[in-house]
Structures are given as structure tokens and as C-alpha cells.
Amino acid sequence: MTSAAASGARRRAFRRAKSNVMVGLMIAAVILAVLPLVLILATLVIKGASSLNLAFFTKLPVPAGEVGGGVAHAIVGTLVIVGVASLIGLPIGIAAGIYCAEYRSSRLTWVTRFVADVLNGTPSIVIGVFAWTLIVAKQKHFSALAGSAALAMLMIPMVMRTTEEMIKLVPNSLREAALALGYPRWRTTLGVVVRSTLPGIVTGSMLAVARIAGETAPLLFTALGSQYFSTKLNQPMAALPLTVFTYATGPYEEWHRFAWASALVLIIVVFVLSVAARLTIGRTRHG
Amino acid sequence: MTTARPTLFRRSHGDRVFRTILTVAAVVIPVLLALLIWQLWGEAAPAVRRFGLGFVTTSTWDPVAEQFGALPLIFGTLVSSLIALVIAVPLSLGVAIYLTEFAPNALRQPVAFVIGLLAAIPSVVYGLWGIFVLIPFLKSSVFPLLRDTLGFLPFFQGTIYGPSMLSAGIILAIMVMPYIMSVAREVLLAVPNSQREAALALGATRWEAVTSAVIPYARSGIIGAVILGLGRALGETMAVTMLIGNRHEIATSLFAPGYTMAAAIANEFAEAVGDIHLSSLAYVALVLFAVTVVVNAGARLLIWRVARGSGAGSSAL
Numbered sequence: 001m002t003s004a005a006a007s008g009a010r011r012r013a014f015r016r017a018k019s020n021v022m023v024g025l026m027i028a029a030v031i032l033a034v035l036p037l038v039l040i041l042a043t044l045v046i047k048g049a050s051s052l053n054l055a056f057f058t059k060l061p062v063p064a065g066e067v068g069g070g071v072a073h074a075i076v077g078t079l080v081i082v083g084v085a086s087l088i089g090l091p092i093g094i095a096a097g098i099y100c101a102e103y104r105s106s107r108l109t110w111v112t113r114f115v116a117d118v119l120n121g122t123p124s125i126v127i128g129v130f131a132w133t134l135i136v137a138k139q140k141h142f143s144a145l146a147g148s149a150a151l152a153m154l155m156i157p158m159v160m161r162t163t164e165e166m167i168k169l170v171p172n173s174l175r176e177a178a179l180a181l182g183y184p185r186w187r188t189t190l191g192v193v194v195r196s197t198l199p200g201i202v203t204g205s206m207l208a209v210a211r212i213a214g215e216t217a218p219l220l221f222t223a224l225g226s227q228y229f230s231t232k233l234n235q236p237m238a239a240l241p242l243t244v245f246t247y248a249t250g251p252y253e254e255w256h257r258f259a260w261a262s263a264l265v266l267i268i269v270v271f272v273l274s275v276a277a278r279l280t281i282g283r284t285r286h287g
Numbered sequence: 288m289t290t291a292r293p294t295l296f297r298r299s300h301g302d303r304v305f306r307t308i309l310t311v312a313a314v315v316i317p318v319l320l321a322l323l324i325w326q327l328w329g330e331a332a333p334a335v336r337r338f339g340l341g342f343v344t345t346s347t348w349d350p351v352a353e354q355f356g357a358l359p360l361i362f363g364t365l366v367s368s369l370i371a372l373v374i375a376v377p378l379s380l381g382v383a384i385y386l387t388e389f390a391p392n393a394l395r396q397p398v399a400f401v402i403g404l405l406a407a408i409p410s411v412v413y414g415l416w417g418i419f420v421l422i423p424f425l426k427s428s429v430f431p432l433l434r435d436t437l438g439f440l441p442f443f444q445g446t447i448y449g450p451s452m453l454s455a456g457i458i459l460a461i462m463v464m465p466y467i468m469s470v471a472r473e474v475l476l477a478v479p480n481s482q483r484e485a486a487l488a489l490g491a492t493r494w495e496a497v498t499s500a501v502i503p504y505a506r507s508g509i510i511g512a513v514i515l516g517l518g519r520a521l522g523e524t525m526a527v528t529m530l531i532g533n534r535h536e537i538a539t540s541l542f543a544p545g546y547t548m549a550a551a552i553a554n555e556f557a558e559a560v561g562d563i564h565l566s567s568l569a570y571v572a573l574v575l576f577a578v579t580v581v582v583n584a585g586a587r588l589l590i591w592r593v594a595r596g597s598g599a600g601s602s603a604l
Binding site: 217 | 299301302304305306308309310311312313314315316317319320322323326327329330378379381382384385386389398400401402403404405407408409410411412413414415416418419420461464465468492493494495515518521522523524525529549552553556557568569572575576579580582583584587
């Protein structure tokens with residue numbers, strides 16, 4: 001009797017210990033998972049911050065081997081390419097998202113949603129090849145516009161899905177109230193439904209912009225990159241991610257310094273956008 | 288037609304215009320996909336006709352002799368992704384389970400948020416960090432240790448190079464970890480609390496409740512999360528291109544350089560020497576696309592089985 005009770009107690013203690021060991025392992029996993037983020041950010045700041053000066057933002061690159069210069073052309077290039085991509089991608093993505101949320105019974109909704117998921121999982125390099133065949137191969141030269149088209153195509157399914165999910169959260173009573181007041185359908189959708197989820201839609205859009213701002217692969221053979229300052233959409237254009245790639249894989253110390261600084265700028269832009277976006281989302285969810 | 292349906296409100300002219308505009312936008316997405324398949328196929332057709340299915344089973348990649356076979360690329364893609372999963376799956380599931388089942392409430396959101404930031408880091412920045420921080424570290428301490436302890440396995444033998452299959456696999460592991468973690472977390476959150484309570488009421492410890500009640504319920508969703516991570520790893524381009532060494536060879540040793548489909552396209556497409564080289568790269572893109580579509584569709588079906596309608600997985604992408 002007592003021995004059975006003792007063995008039961010031992011068994012319980014073992015099971016509890018096992019549970020605790022597993023929790024310990026999981027905490028170790030959390031630390032291991034957060035570690036790369038800390039290490040990457042620390043290295044970026046240590047190696048990149050010292051190179052961030054006025055020249056970095058305002059000057060063009062100097063010939064290889066010389067010291068100094070900047071990446072003004074790539075900063076402007078990224079702004080132009082991402083800006084044009086957003087002009088194309090955001091309206092289409094948001095409109096498609098509204099369609100799929102407001103006309104849920106339509107068969108097109110099902111098809112569009114499914115295809116958006118397929119496109120969301122498509123490697124960005126494949127989208128780059130697509131933009132190349134569609135624009136670069138036809139025009140016979142690389143262009144910033146082809147880069148923007150590739151980025152827009154990455155954006156559309158992302159924005160569509162977040163918009164749809166946001167609008168689905170709007171209670172039907174809101175729609176019914178507006179319709180009961182005699183609002184036509186389109187004013188109900190735009191003036192009531194979309195307006196009430198506007199923060200969510202803005203958040204989704206910002207996340208999408210943050211995602212594509214750091215994309216490199218689709219630009220490799222569309223915008224191509226350039227050593228010169230250019231705002232012509234029809235010509236090759238520099239972009240920060242391409243600069244990081246070229247300088248990181250190049251042979252010169254000075255280039256590596258520039259790669260770190262460019263990466264730091266890139267990551268600040270991306271993080272500010274995505275943190276701001278996530279904070280907005282957090283506020284709407286709790287509010 | 289919709290006019291046959293009785294409506295409580297007058298259909299205005301504005302409604303028709305509005306719906307038309309939205310419909311056009313919604314149609315754009317499937318049209319883009321169709322166009323993508325059409326264009327890739329058109330570009331790849333000469334290589335498909337010339338090499339046929341032998342393309343994926345042969346290993347020669349010689350632009351000068353115009354002979355192309357993608358087996359080393361497919362091999363490299365699969366092996367680097369598998370390494371990534373072997374490392375990332377236990378880690379991300381551990382984190383996801385800890386955050387949903389054990390962590391103090393105050394910790395849950397912040398930790399998920401911080402790990403989510405890893406997903407926001409651009410691929411090229413991972414590549415940069417990999418070249419200058421990760422590879423020197425691996426080459427000087429981890430790889431020699433692996434060779435000394437696990438050297439009896441053929442995977443950990445031979446010359447230690449910096450850029451290698453294993454380096455690429457490790458950077459991929461860091462990159463896909465946040466995706467698997469966040470989808471697995473959403474799936475676990477979708478498990479009803481009654482599952483946990485029932486197990487605890489029967490006297491299970493908290494860990495036993497997880498293994499006996501929570502994980503079985505969420506199993507297909509967790510597998511879906513892992514496969515979604517696989518889909519990410521297969522198509523990841525820049526960081527791999529910068530770390531894998533870019534050599535068209537199949538090596539047994541993970542210390543040796545390799546190549547992936549995405550990396551080959553990234554490196555060679557802009558400078559392809561001839562039409563058939565370009566076409567072969569488009570063929571590679573087509574294969575890569577087909578593989579990721581299959582992998583992602585499978586993952587999504589599995590996730591839907593657990594978290595139907597919650598949109599789990601979509602937001603993580």
C-alpha cells in the first residue's frame with residue numbers, strides 16, 4: 001500500500017519534472033529564435049552607422065577604389081520604383097479585396113482568393129522572370145518600370161488578402177443600417193464599410209510597401225541597377241536592395257562599408273513602416 | 288443574372304459602375320496568373336522542346352556547349368530547404384507552443400511581435416550578414432566541430448568552404464522560422480480551450496496536455512505551417528545566392544558549395560549568353576513555380592482543416 005503510494009508519488013514527480021524540462025527547452029528555443037534578430041541589428045548598427053553622413057545621402061558613388069561618395073541615386077531609385085509599384089498595386093489590391101469581401105457569394109470571389117494565395121506563395125524571382133518576359137524582352141532594354149510592375153504584382157495579392165480580412169470584420173448590422181437609411185450599395189461600401197476599416201486597410205498597405213521595399217530578386221533583371229542618378233522610368237535605375245547586393249558581393253573594403261550602411265538605411269525604412277503598421281493594427285483590435 | 292433576384296433597394300447607376308470597377312480589379316488577379324503561366328511557358332518552350340523531361344534528371348550545365356540539365360539545382364534547392372526545416376521546425380514549434388500554452392500573458396504579444404520582425408528583414412540583408420558574420424563564424428568554429436564529432440557521416444566530411452550548402456541552409460532556417468512560428472501559433476490559438484481543460488481535468492501535466500490534447504487536434508494545421516515554411520525556403524533567392532557558393536555540382540558533403548534554382552536564375556538570367564540559355568533558365572523558373580504552387584496548395588488545405596475561415600496563414604504571408 002505504502003510502496004504503491006510512494007511509486008505513484010515518484011511517478012507524479014517525474015511527470016512534473018518532465019513538464020518543467022520541456023518548458024525549459026522551449027524557453028531556450030525562444031532565446032535562440034530572438035538571438036539572430038539581436039545579432040543582425042547590432043551588426044548593422046555597428047558596421048553601418050559610422051558611414052551614415054550627409055555625403056552618403058546626397059552624393060553619387062565614386063569609382064571603385066576611391067574613398068567617399070554616397071548612394072543618393074539608389075535612395076531616389078528605391079523611392080521611385082516603390083512609389084510607382086504602390087500606385088499600380090495598392091488601388092488594384094484594395095479594390096479586389098473590397099470585391100471579395102462584399103460579394104462573397106460570387107464565384108469570381110472564390111477564384112480570386114485562391115489565385116491570390118497561389119501568387120502570395122510564388123517566389124519573387126519567378127515574378128521577376130515574368131516581368132522580364134512581359135516588359136524587358138518586348139522593349140529590348142531594362143527599365144525601372146519593369147521593376148515597378150514586378151513589385152506591384154507582389155503587392156496586389158498581399159494587399160487584396162489583408163483588405164478582405166479587414167472588411168470581413170465589419171458587422172453586417174452596419175451595412176444593413178446604411179442600406180435601411182436609403183444609401184445605395186456603393187455609398188454603403190465606401191462611406192460606411194471601407195471607412196470604418198480604413199486604419200486596417202492602411203496598415204495592410206504599409207506592410208505590403210515595407211515588404212516590397214526590401215525585395216531584390218525581382219529587380220535583378222528588370223530595374224537592373226545603375227551607377228547614375230536617374231528618374232526615367234524607361235531606363236535602368238538603381239535601388240537600395242540592389243546596391244546592398246552589388247556592394248556586398250564586390251571585392252572592395254569601401255564597397256562593404258557602403259553595403260552595411262545601405263542595409264542599415266533599408267532596414268530602418270522597413271522597420272519603421274512595419275512597426276507603425278503593426279501598432280495601428282494593435283490599436284484597432286483593442287479599441 | 289442578378290436582376291432576377293428581388294432586391295429591397297433600388298439598383299442605382301452608381302452601383303453598377305462601382306461593381307464593374309471592383310470586378311475589373313478582382314479579375315486582374317486571375318488574369319495575371321494566367322499571363323504568368325503563359326509567358327513562362329512561352330519563354331521556356333524552346334528548352335522544353337530540346338531537353339524534355341531529361342532536363343530535370345541530367346547534371347550538365349554548359350552555356351558554351353548549349354547543354355543544360357537542372358538536377359544539381361533541384362538537388363540544391365531541396366537539400367538547402369530540408370536543412371532549413373530540420374533546424375527551424377523544432378525551434379519554431381517550441382516557440383509557438385511556449386507562446387500559446389505556457390508563456391506569461393505579458394510576454395506573449397511582445398515575443399511574437401519581435402520574432403515577427405525577423406520576417407520583415409529583407410532577404411538581401413540576411414545575405415550581407417551571412418557573408419560577413421555568419422560564414423566566418425561557422426567556418427572557424429561550427430564546421431570544424433561538426434567534422435570532428437559527426438565526421439563519420441559522409442555529410443560532414445571533406446574540405447570546409449565558407450559558402451556552402453550548410454551555410455545556406457542555416458540562413459534559410461533563420462528566415463523561415465518566423466513564418467512557421469506565426470502560422471503554427473495561429474493554428475494553436477484556434478484549438479478550443481475545452482481540449483486543454485479536459486486533459487488537465489484528467490490529471491495531465493501541462494506538457495502532457497499539450498502532447499495528448501492540443502497537438503493532436505492541431506496536427507494537420509501544424510504540418511501545414513511547416514509545409515508553408517518549406518514553400519518559403521524553396522523560393523528564397525538573395526540570401527541563398529550570396530551564401531551557397533553557386534556551383535553546378537552535386538556534392539555529398541554539406542560543407543561543399545551548391546546551387547539552387549532561384550539562385551541560378553538570379554545569377555545568370557541578366558547575363559545569359561544565348562537564347563537557349565535564357566530559355567533553360569525560364570524552364571527552371573517554371574519548375575520552381577510548379578513546385579511552390581503544389582507545396583503551398585497542400586499547406587493551405589491542411590491549415591484550413593484546423594483553422595477554417597480564420598484566415599490563418601494568409602496574414603503571415
